Amino acid sequence: MTDCAVAHMNERDKRGRYLSDMTANDGFVTFDRVQKSYDGENLVVKDLNLSIGKGEFLTMLGPSGSGKTTCLMMLAGFESATHGEIKLDGVSINNIPPHKRGIGMVFQNYALFPHMTVAENLAFPLEVRKMGKDEREAKVKRALDMVQMGAFGGRRPAQLSGGQQQRIALARALVFDAELVLMDEPLGALDKQLREHMQFEIKHLHEQLGITVVYVTHDQGEALTMSDRVAVFNDGRIQQLAPPEDLYERPENSFVAQFIGENNTLGGRIEKIEGDVAEVRLHSGELISAFPVNVTQPGEETTISIRPERVEIDHTRLPADAHLIDAEVLEWIYMGDIFRTRLRVAGNDQFVIKSRNSGDQRKLKPGEKIKIGWAPMDARALDAS
Amino acid sequence: MSSTDMDTGPVLAADGTPLKKSLARALRRQKMRALMLIAPLLLFILITFLIPIGQMLLRSVDNEIVSATIPRTVQALEDWEFVEGGAPPGEAVFEQLYEDMLIATEQKIHTRLGSRLNYEMSGMSSLFRKTNERRLGRFDLEEPLAPQFADIDEDWLDPEVWFTIQSNSDTVTAGYFLAAVDLQRTPDGIESVPDFSAIYVKLFVRTIILSVTITFTCLILGYPIAWLLSNLPAKSANLLLILVLLPFWTSLLVRTSAWKVLLQQQGVINDILVWIGLVADDNRLALINNATGTVIAMTHILLPFMILPLYSVMKTIPPSYVRAAKSLGATDWTAFWRVYFPQSVPGIGAGAILVFILAIGYYITPELVGGTDGTFISNRIYYHISSSLNWGLAAALATILLALVMVLYWIYDRMVGIDNVKLG
Ligand SMILES: Nc1ncnc2c1ncn2[C@@H]1O[C@H](COP(=O)(O)OP(=O)(O)O)[C@@H](O)[C@H]1O
Ligand SMILES: [Mg+2]
Numbered sequence: 005m006t007d008c009a010v011a012h013m014n015e016r017d018k019r020g021r022y023l024s025d026m027t028a029n030d031g032f033v034t035f036d037r038v039q040k041s042y043d044g045e046n047l048v049v050k051d052l053n054l055s056i057g058k059g060e061f062l063t064m065l066g067p068s069g070s071g072k073t074t075c076l077m078m079l080a081g082f083e084s085a086t087h088g089e090i091k092l093d094g095v096s097i098n099n100i101p102p103h104k105r106g107i108g109m110v111f112q113n114y115a116l117f118p119h120m121t122v123a124e125n126l127a128f129p130l131e132v133r134k135m136g137k138d139e140r141e142a143k144v145k146r147a148l149d150m151v152q153m154g155a156f157g158g159r160r161p162a163q164l165s166g167g168q169q170q171r172i173a174l175a176r177a178l179v180f181d182a183e184l185v186l187m188d189e190p191l192g193a194l195d196k197q198l199r200e201h202m203q204f205e206i207k208h209l210h211e212q213l214g215i216t217v218v219y220v221t222h223d224q225g226e227a228l229t230m231s232d233r234v235a236v237f238n239d240g241r242i243q244q245l246a247p248p249e250d251l252y253e254r255p256e257n258s259f260v261a262q263f264i265g266e267n268n269t270l271g272g273r274i275e276k277i278e279g280d281v282a283e284v285r286l287h288s289g290e291l292i293s294a295f296p297v298n299v300t301q302p303g304e305e306t307t308i309s310i311r312p313e314r315v316e317i318d319h320t321r322l323p324a325d326a327h328l329i330d331a332e333v334l335e336w337i338y339m340g341d342i343f344r345t346r347l348r349v350a351g352n353d354q355f356v357i358k359s360r361n362s363g364d365q366r367k368l369k370p371g372e373k374i375k376i377g378w379a380p381m382d383a384r385a386l387d388a389s
Numbered sequence: 390m391s392s393t394d395m396d397t398g399p400v401l402a403a404d405g406t407p408l409k410k411s412l413a414r415a416l417r418r419q420k421m422r423a424l425m426l427i428a429p430l431l432l433f434i435l436i437t438f439l440i441p442i443g444q445m446l447l448r449s450v451d452n453e454i455v456s457a458t459i460p461r462t463v464q465a466l467e468d469w470e471f472v473e474g475g476a477p478p479g480e481a482v483f484e485q486l487y488e489d490m491l492i493a494t495e496q497k498i499h500t501r502l503g504s505r506l507n508y509e510m511s512g513m514s515s516l517f518r519k520t521n522e523r524r525l526g527r528f529d530l531e532e533p534l535a536p537q538f539a540d541i542d543e544d545w546l547d548p549e550v551w552f553t554i555q556s557n558s559d560t561v562t563a564g565y566f567l568a569a570v571d572l573q574r575t576p577d578g579i580e581s582v583p584d585f586s587a588i589y590v591k592l593f594v595r596t597i598i599l600s601v602t603i604t605f606t607c608l609i610l611g612y613p614i615a616w617l618l619s620n621l622p623a624k625s626a627n628l629l630l631i632l633v634l635l636p637f638w639t640s641l642l643v644r645t646s647a648w649k650v651l652l653q654q655q656g657v658i659n660d661i662l663v664w665i666g667l668v669a670d671d672n673r674l675a676l677i678n679n680a681t682g683t684v685i686a687m688t689h690i691l692l693p694f695m696i697l698p699l700y701s702v703m704k705t706i707p708p709s710y711v712r713a714a715k716s717l718g719a720t721d722w723t724a725f726w727r728v729y730f731p732q733s734v735p736g737i738g739a740g741a742i743l744v745f746i747l748a749i750g751y752y753i754t755p756e757l758v759g760g761t762d763g764t765f766i767s768n769r770i771y772y773h774i775s776s777s778l779n780w781g782l783a784a785a786l787a788t789i790l791l792a793l794v795m796v797l798y799w800i801y802d803r804m805v806g807i808d809n810v811k812l813g
Contacts, residue, residue, distance in 0.1 A: 082712050102715040103724075115713035119731045128727070129717035180718065 031091070032058040032216055033079065033184065038088035040074050048074050050240040052088070056218065058183075061210050063219045065227040066237030067263070072220045075237075076186050079218065081105050092184065103132075108182030108215075110190040114173040116161035122148070122172050123157035129180040147179040150209070167198045174206065178213065188220045203230050224264050228252065236260050252311075257298055258386040261309040268315070268355045270308040274299055274385065282385045284308060288350035292327045294383035305388035314382040315357040317345075317365075317374060328377040331355070333368045347376070446791075449569075449784035452562035455554065458493050458502040461485035463558040471552040471576050478551055483534040487525065494522040508779060509564055509574075510553045516544050552576050565785035589769070589786065593793070596766045599683060600748040606688045607695040607744045608737060615699035615736070619706075633696050641690065645757045648686040652676035652758070678760030686758045691747055695740035702736030738805050746794060766790060 033056040040049035049071045056062045064072040077083040079090060081102030089096050097105055116125050126144040135143070148154045151171035161169055170190060177185050187206075191199045207230050210217050221227055227234045228248040236243045236251065236259070244251060244260045255261035258269070275283040275291065282296035284306060292308070299306050316322050334353055335346040342358045345368055349355040357376065359365060368374070400408040456463050465485040469478040493499040503517025519542050528537050538545035556574060557564065564574065571587040572579050581587065614633065618626050636644060651657045659673045668674055676682055706729065714724035752767035759765070766786060773783035 080712075080716055082715075102712070103718050103720055105716075106718070107716060109713065109716035111709045111713055113707065113709060115707065115709040117710060117714070117728055128714070128719070132718045132720075132723055176717065 031055045034091045036089045038085045041086045059214050061217045061232045063227040063231040063234045065234050070237040071240045072237050108177030108185040110173045110177045110187040112189045114169045122159050126176050126179050147175040151175045184216045186218050258307045266312050268310045274302050274304045276302050286350045293380040294385040295381050296385045298387050299385050306385045307388050309384045312356045312358040315378050322377045323379050326377040328375045331376045333372040336368045445784050446788050448781050449565050449788050450561045453560050454505050455557045459489035462489045466555050477546045516542050565781040569785040592766045603687045603748045604741050604745045607692050611695035615696050618700045619703035645754050677758050680763040682758040683755045683763035686754050691744045694743045698739035699736040706732045
């Protein structure tokens with residue numbers, strides 16, 4: 005795969021299904037064939053092509069070490085691209101030093117200057133821009149009010165809680181009216197509840213101010229709730245670039261399917277492909293039909309990916325062409341709103357299904373033999389890796 | 390809210406004792422244990438460091454020798470009063486002096502008293518040396534004693550001699566301290582010593598000025614190195630750190646001698662400067678045996694003490710601060726000056742204090758490369774301890790030096806705040 009992003013967009017055009025106006029490609033920020041190597045031996049970022057629209061909230065999601073921070077640092081100007089071009093608003097910024105890029109940045113550890121008060125921290129970008137005192141104070145006040153921290157201007161960062169520091173870092177990145185704001189795992193140090201709260205606040209600020217945000221996280225939940233589009237990184241490449249619902253519903257390769265949400269996999273080999281239907285011979289011998297995503301050739305190894313909530317025990321809910329398959333119950337867990345059942349299916353004993361607690365289901369016992377099924381469209385035939 | 394919360398009396402522990410008291414009891418055992426752990430070191434420091442130094446410093450005021458060697462004379466001299474050009478004390482005093490000197494000469498301690506009083510007035514040493522057992526033995530006790538003392542030395546009739554003895558008859562004296570700041574006690578009160586013998590104040594001032602200079606050059610040379618060290622990858626940083634510490638592995642004398650070779654008028658540095666034409670051959674720079682030599686050699690020797698604290702503080706400054714500053718629009722210089730530098734101040738404080746305190750007490754290097762105008766007050770202290778054996782004056786000088794350091798430390802605390810100092 006040389007050019008994931010473009011390949012993906014073509015595919016979507018072909019199907020004509022998932023176009024959203026968010027992806028309208030006016031290219032406020034573009035990465036053009038960008039590569040990065042730190043040591044001259046390994047490419048940390050391999051051929052990155054990415055176009056971010058004005059006002060978009062784009063998240064770079066991926067496991068640790070996949071090159072997200074490196075991409076962000078190249079955009080901010082703290083690392084230079086080994087190859088390729090980065091453009092901001094149509095202008096190449098490869099040779100513009102960081103302080104002239106006018107990009108706001110929120111660091112993971114906030115990087116609030118400990119020897120300055122909160123207000124001084126916020127005034128800093130305005131001072132270096134030689135702004136007058138009155139205007140400065142007005143802006144600082146506005147920015148503090150924006151993050152509901154108006155009363156804390158006189159405090160030192162060390163006197164604030166983690167969540168409050170986070171807000172100040174946010175305010176500081178916004179106070180000089182940057183149009184583009186980068187955030188590198190800004191919520192990573194907060195506890196779960198605060199993190200979820202801040203996710204919404206950041207999202208609201210983004211909508212309210214109309215800024216463009218490039219957000220880095222390794223937390224898929226965060227990526228899905230906040231973003232207009234998500235770029236899933238692995239091994240220095242974008243594996244898929246799509247709006248959250250596409251990412252979850254229609255993963256384009258097995259890495260994305262595994263990385264986003266829970267996922268059942270069954271190994272097999274393609275027998276034949278006809279349009280939107282692929283016949284797959286599972287390793288256990290059954291023949292099932294699935295939706296071919298990135299498989300093309302009969303005889304190719306494939307991984308079938310099925311979301312747990314798309315598997316039905318109740319056959320009446322299944323469409324007529326659904327495929328039924330034998331399963332043995334291994335574990336049944338009551339989780340309140342749902343039941344989670346672990347099964348052995350076609351030799352895979354980590355096969356999980358989730359069923360809604362609708363009041364009429366019965367408790368399944370370990371060892372029980374049942375038949376389960378799914379719609380062929382929900383079984384996605386992906387690459388075998 | 391439960392009723393116990395409303396209770397205003399002292400909070401009680403489970404067994405009914407006040408909580409404060411049982412907490413104190415619990416903590417006391419912890420404290421005792423901690424004390425036991427440090428006891429050996431404490432004892433060691435006490436015996437080998439605090440007590441000797443305390444005793445040494447006490448010598449700066451100790452003056453027991455006069456009243457111990459000639460106790461009767463001192464007592465008899467109490468009623469006598471010095472008048473410019475007036476009379477020496479009466480016969481009674483000389484009788485007591487004879488008694489005292491008989492004992493003192495027998496014990497052979499009279500010369501020590503002479504040396505002691507010689508610090509206050511020259512000529513006293515020979516006066517007491519001349520007044521020996523043999524001469525005293527020839528005295529005719531039927532005759533008045535004063536003229537017989539005068540036969541030994543005319544000075545015995547000099548009222549100034551007697552003034553010196555009288556004014557030093559207390560068991561404590563301020564004389565050493567006065568001498569240490571170029572003052573002396575005269576019959577007319579306290580006066581400065583004549584210009585040609587006034588050296589100590591000048592030396593103190595020079596010591597401080599040179600130490601401050603050395604501290605500054607160390608800072609200017611050390612700061613970029615420490616910065617580089619803290620920004621290099623760990624492997625190269627360790628290598629460089631070893632190079633920084635390399636000077637510690639060679640003897641101080643070897644290094645100082647190396648500087649002599651490099652810096653002398655026909656030395657390597659002058660040769661190079663002449664060769665590239667920066668200085669004329671007949672106008673070679675005097676880089677050694679003066680203050681310049683001291684500053685150069687001491688800077689070299691003390692540089693690691695500046696670099697190490699700086700390095701350990703800089704290593705804890707996350708690079709994201711400077712990055713944040715730049716992303717907010719600061720130029721490299723502004724980011725450094727407004728964000729990085731203030732956070733490295735604790736390291737500067739620690740390094741500067743360390744270097745300054747080490748510099749102010751250094752004597753080997755100034756002795757070897759300092760010539761006459763590059764020596765420190767410690768060279769003088771060393772001289773009085775080992776050559777002139779005027780330990781009282783050495784102790785007074787050392788005490789003043791200690792006080793000076795304390796005062797500077799206090800000023801520093803006032804200006805920078807001592808809790809702003811971080812060694813790591
Ligand atoms: N300054 C650097 N020097 C050398 N290698 C680096 C540097 N920064 C990151 N890397 C390497 O680049 C890869 C990607 O790192 P990074 O961009 O930080 O990933 P992520 O942010 O996705 O966790 C990692 O293997 C990391 O070890
Ligand atoms: Mg990262």
